[in-house]
Structures are given as structure tokens and as C-alpha cells.
Amino acid sequence: MARIADPDALRRLYGQPSGRSVDKELGWLDPHCRHFISLSPFVLIATADAAGATDVSPRGDTPGFVAATRAELLIPDRPGNNRLDSLTNILATGRVGLLFLIPGVDETLRVNGRAAIHDDADLLARFAVGGKAPRTVLRVEVEAAYLHCAKAFMRSRLWDARAQVERSALPTMGEMLRDQIASKPDAGATIEAESQEAMVERYRALLY
Numbered sequence: 001m002a003r004i005a006d007p008d009a010l011r012r013l014y015g016q017p018s019g020r021s022v023d024k025e026l027g028w029l030d031p032h033c034r035h036f037i038s039l040s041p042f043v044l045i046a047t048a049d050a051a052g053a054t055d056v057s058p059r060g061d062t063p064g065f066v067a068a069t070r071a072e073l074l075i076p077d078r079p080g081n082n083r084l085d086s087l088t089n090i091l092a093t094g095r096v097g098l099l100f101l102i103p104g105v106d107e108t109l110r111v112n113g114r115a116a117i118h119d120d121a122d123l124l125a126r127f128a129v130g131g132k133a134p135r136t137v138l139r140v141e142v143e144a145a146y147l148h149c150a151k152a153f154m155r156s157r158l159w160d161a162r163a164q165v166e167r168s169a170l171p172t173m174g175e176m177l178r179d180q181i182a183s184k185p186d187a188g189a190t191i192e193a194e195s196q197e198a199m200v201e202r203y204r205a206l207l208y
Contacts, residue, residue: 025146028070029111033145036109038064039102043075045138046097047089057086065127066100072141073098073111076127076134079206087136090115096140099148104159106150113143132208172196 004010026033042060049055059075067074077087090096094116100109117136124133157163170176174194182190194202 025144027143027145029068029073029142029145030070032147033109033111034068034070036102036147037066037068037073037100039105040100040109041065041103042101044099044101045075045086046099047086047095048093049089050092055085055089061129063102067126070142072139073113074123074127075138075140076124077136077138078134078208087117087138090117090138096138098140106153106159108148108153109145110148111140111142111145114141115139129208167196173199 004013029037041063042058043066044056044058046054046056059078061076061078065076086096094114096113096115098109098111098113100111116139118139119136123137124135127134127137153159171179172193172195174192174196178191178193181187
């Protein structure tokens with residue numbers, strides 16, 4: 001296997017990007033970007049810590065849960081697993097990469113920028129659901145935004161119902177976690193595998 005470690009060699013292999021691939025990048029969110037975000041119920045947040053270790057974390061809510069202006073985004077942080085991987089990375093570097101998805105739409109929207117974590121009471125109240133406010137809100141200053149083509153989604157058939165995988169093709173989440181935790185060298189007592197139904201009910205009680 002030949003390893004490519006030189007940027008020039010990589011560029012010779014792939015060639016230069018076409019004019020449109022370069023020209024489409026904006027330094028702000030135009031009306032098309034903001035409309036896309038208003039329809040999106042799901043965004044992936046990519047971050048890295050000061051040493052370069054990377055992480056990608058999903059965020060989801062009702063369509064348009066991310067507030068957008070020309071210059072910035074506001075993303076409420078709903079209850080999760082409290083690992084805080086994304087947030088601690090943001091504290092370290094202040095940078096994020098975002099990928100917005102809309103169910104049924106093969107194009108995506110990529111946004112990169114500088115990020116900061118806020119817990120202003122009025123800002124949290126703005127994103128409350130059922131009287132429950134998020135712990136924090138992520139403010140992203142937009143530096144680059146562009147629509148990404150549909151080829152990856154066309155190849156993967158992600159939204160094609162005929163390509164969907166039955167949940168039974170995998171063990172339950174509880175079974176997988178039980179086995180993974182038990183496989184660790186320092187594993188303690190074996191944990192009981194939570195049923196898929198019990199897990200879903202527990203999650204529903206903690207969505208907000």
C-alpha cells in the first residue's frame with residue numbers, strides 16, 4: 001500500500017477543483033443557506049482539541065431548531081451523555097465544522113466558523129421547550145458556508161426506504177454496550193443489558 005504524505009502528490013492525483021466548487025463558498029449565510037437551516041432537524045458538529053484529536057457529534061430537534069442570521073448561528077445544547085467532548089474541544093480551540101441535513105434532500109450544507117459557549121439566562125430562555133431550557137447555547141460566527149453536492153447520498157441511498165436496515169439486524173444498544181464494557185481489560189461486574197424498548201422510553205423522558 002503506497003502512502004501519500006505530500007500535498008502536491010495528492011493534488012496531482014485528484015487534480016484541481018472546478019471553478020464552481022471554489023466559487024460557491026461564501027463567508028456568510030445567504031437566504032438559501034438560512035432557508036436550508038430552517039428546514040433542517042439535524043446537524044453534525046465536528047471539533048478538535050488542542051492536540052488535534054477529533055470528534056463528531058450529532059445534534060437534533062424540530063426543524064429550524066438552529067437560529068441563523070447572515071453572520072452567526074445559535075445552537076441549543078439539549079441533554080446528552082455529559083461527556084462534553086464537543087464543548088471541551090470548543091473551549092480549547094474555539095472552532096467548529098457543521099454539516100446540516102434535511103430528511104429526503106440529498107444536498108447538505110457545510111458551515112465552518114468560530115464558536116463560543118454561552119449560558120445567558122435570556123438566551124437559554126429563548127430556546128426553552130416545554131419550560132425546559134438548554135444548559136448552554138453554542139454561538140457560531142460564520143467564516144465559510146457552502147452547499148455540498150448530492151453524490152454521497154445518491155451512492156449511499158440514505159433516504160431510500162428500500163435501502164433501510166431493519167433494527168433487528170443489530171443487537172440492542174444495551175446488548176452492544178454490555179459486551180463492549182465487558183471486553184475492556186479493567187471491566188468490573190457484568191452489567192445487565194437494557195432492552196431496546198426500555199432504552200427508548202428512558203430517552204423519551206430525557207429529551208429536554
